[in-house]
Amino acid sequence: MLKNIRRGVRVAFVTLAATCLIGSTNSGTARAAEDGFESIFDGKTLKNWDGNPKFWSVKDGAITGQTTKSNPTKGNTFIIWKGGETGDFELKLQYKIVGGNSGIQYRSFKLPGKNDGWRIGGYQADFEAGNTYSGIVYGEAFRGILCNRGLKTELIRQGGKFQVKTIKRLGDSKQIQSKIKKEDWNDYHISAQGFHLIHRINGVVTADCTDKDAKQRRAKGLLALQLHAGPPMTVQFRNIRIKRLGSKKAVSRFSFPELPSLPELPTLPSVSSLGDLPSADETVNRVSEEAGGVTTEAVRTFLGLPLDVHDAVVEKPTKRNLPPTTVGGDAIRTVRSTRARGLRFLATPLRNAIRFADESIQQPKKKSRADRRRP
Structure with missing residues (x-):
């Protein structure tokens, strides 16, 4: 009986040692492969x-x-x-x-x-x-x-x-x-x-x-x-x-033609958030310095489309009595201006259509005379 117990302990010990050795070898192989x-x-x-x-x-x-x-x-x-x-x-x-x-x-x-x-x-x-x-x-x-x-x-x-x-x-x-x-x-x-x-x-x-x-x-x-x-x-x-070094691109078993990317569509604002469109005289200036002076570009847009485009080349103040503005801390005055018509002709129809839609949503429908006569 005692001999059988000793034999069993020896077998268990040898099995454990072999398992540890194999595990260590496999771990080293895995590390080498990952390397x-x-x-x-x-x-x-x-x-x-x-x-x-x-x-x-x-x-x-x-x-x-x-x-x-x-x-x-x-x-x-x-x-x-x-x-x-x-x-x-x-x-x-x-x-x-x-x-x-x-x-x-x-x-x-x-x-x-x-x-x-x-x-x-x-x-x-x-x-x-x-x-x-x-x-x-x-x-x-x-x-x-x-x-x-x-x-x-x-x-x-x-x-x-x-x-x-x-x-x-x-x-x-x-x-x-x-x-x-x-x-x-x-x-x-x-x-x-x-x-x-x-x-x-x-x-x-x-x-x-x-x-x-x-x-x-x-x-x-x-x-x-x-x-x-x-x-x-x-x-x-x-x-x-x-x-x-450098990863290789995976090759698919099925090849598909690469489709051209579509342009992103502008996000349309809600009707109630539009408010009034800018009047014909309102502009927003973008100023950038260039060789020979400073160039400003004024653009009004609606739904991502330009309504008016204004160009102006400006330089440091002259003796002309013109209202100054400021670029980089220096006062400047407009000395030449050009104006290009864009999609402004769409502004009034679009504004009226949006206002009509807004009023239709917010105001209840009025009853006709015939409706008022009914009991």
């Missing part, structure tokens, strides 16, 4: 990646680029993601670098001319084994340094010349560098939305750049990883995930 990021590296092969096999391979679950004294690269070389161009997106990955310089290319393009076919230009999220450039926005074959570390910049063009305008300082470059691990894994986060680019390393904003250079800025392009020319080096990338 909206898609893995673009399987951790085992270079499927959907294109780079020179002399330099690129998969080691220890990471895309690895390596040069040696016996196997140098003559120029910067890249491994290109074959998933198509990226526009607005967020990219997250981990990197580790030993020696040299590297970077993450985005919204980039293949360089023309004679090369190995893996030469890329465009925006770069830079990083290095040194202490200066990790986190900056660099333009590979594309305008050079666009935002140094710890700065917020705007890229502009004045007088036909490209300029980098510093907006403000976000942080101290040395303090940012102190958060970056040497020859160890670091988290890189790139956000590109519109022409606003933000780089983060280990959760710290390293650069904030807005590209207002309409002549050269890029809204989309290739994604690639860099192996820099120079002394022997090794760079590795893992856990590469991308989230494309």
